[in-house]
Amino acid sequence: MFREMRRFKQQLTEEETIRILETCKTGILGLIGDEGYPYTVPINYAYENNKIYIHCAKIGHKIDAIKNNNKVSFCVIEKDDVVKEKLTTYYKSVIAFGKARILENADEVFYAAQSLGLKYNDDKEFIDKEIKQELNALACVEIVIEHMTGKQSKDLAILNN
Numbered sequence: 492m493f494r495e496m497r498r499f500k501q502q503l504t505e506e507e508t509i510r511i512l513e514t515c516k517t518g519i520l521g522l523i524g525d526e527g528y529p530y531t532v533p534i535n536y537a538y539e540n541n542k543i544y545i546h547c548a549k550i551g552h553k554i555d556a557i558k559n560n561n562k563v564s565f566c567v568i569e570k571d572d573v574v575k576e577k578l579t580t581y582y583k584s585v586i587a588f589g590k591a592r593i594l595e596n597a598d599e600v601f602y603a604a605q606s607l608g609l610k611y612n613d614d615k616e617f618i619d620k621e622i623k624q625e626l627n628a629l630a631c632v633e634i635v636i637e638h639m640t641g642k643q644s645k646d647l648a649i650l651n652n
Contacts, residue, residue, distance in 0.1 A: 492638075493588060493637070493638035500645075501642050501643050501644065501645055502640060502641065502642060503583065503585075503640075503641030503642060503643055504641075507641055508585050508639060508640065508641030509538075511567055511569045511583060511584075511585045511641060512538040512543070512567060512585055512587070512639075513538050514569070515567045515568075515569055516535060516611070517533050517534065517535060517536075517567075518533070518534060518536050518543075518565050518566060518567040519531050519532070519533055519534075519565070519566045519567075520532050520533075520534050520545065520553070520563060520564075520565055521563060521564035521565065521566070522553065522556035522557065522560070522563055522591075523556060523559065523560040523562070524552060524556050525552070525555075525556075530552060530553075530556055532552075532553065534547075535607065535610075535611065536565075536607070537603075537606040537607045537609075537610045539606055541635065541636050542633055542634060542635055542636065543565055543587065543589070543633075543634040543636065544603040544604075544606050544607055544631060544632070544633055544634075545607070545631070545632045545634070546603070546604055546607055546629060546630065546631050546632075547630050547631075547632065548628070548630060549628065549629070549630040553632070554593065554630060557591045557592075557593055557632060558593070561590045561591045561592065562588070562589075562590060562591075563588070563589060563590070563591045563634055564586060564587065564588050565586070565587045565588075565589070565634060566584060566585065566586045566587075567584060567585045568582065568583075568584045569583040569584065569585075570582050570583040570584075570643075574646075577646070579644065579646060580644060581644050581646055582642075582643065582644045583641065583642070583643045583644075584641070584642055584643075585639060585640070585641045585642075586639065586640060586642075587634075587636045587638070587639035588636070588637055588638045588639070589634045589635050589636040589637045589638075590634070590635055590637065591632050591633070591634045592632065592633050592634075592635070593630060593631075593632055594630075594631045594632065594633055597626065599631070599633070600626065600629060600630075600631045601622055601626065603631035603632075603633060604622045604625075604626075604629060604631055605618060605619065605622060607631075608621065608622065
């Protein structure tokens with residue numbers, strides 16, 4: 492169903508791919524938007540146990556797109572260093588494909604929001620208080636990853652071997 496990476500020598504290990512998802516701060520969510528046009532949006536996220544959690548308003552383009560087609564892609568770029576002398580870029584990135592689900596259960600929403608909050612701020616008491624204040628206005632989405640790959644530039648692959 493999913494394509495194998497063409498440049499397999501540049502593929503990152505599963506452990507490195509997961510590390511990138513766990514540590515990066517921002518990703519690009521790709522959805523099928525209005526009238527079939529691709530819609531991509533930068534978002535903060537949390538990764539846990541083969542799932543990506545995001546938050547958003549209860550209404551808007553992301554929610555509408557997920558309701559119309561729950562298949563999504565998600566991209567994270569960890570390294571993006573242009574090496575002008577070589578006319579190349581040293582990069583590391585991850586792309587994941589999966590299905591998004593708008594969380595309906597209050598406990599699931601709280602868990603997802605807490606995972607997100609704790610990724611960016613380790614004050615659990617503060618995070619829980621903020622979530623409780625915003626819970627009624629908050630939507631959270633869970634993306635179950637079906638396929639993911641990490642890739643690095645050819646030059647990094649050579650340097651790392």
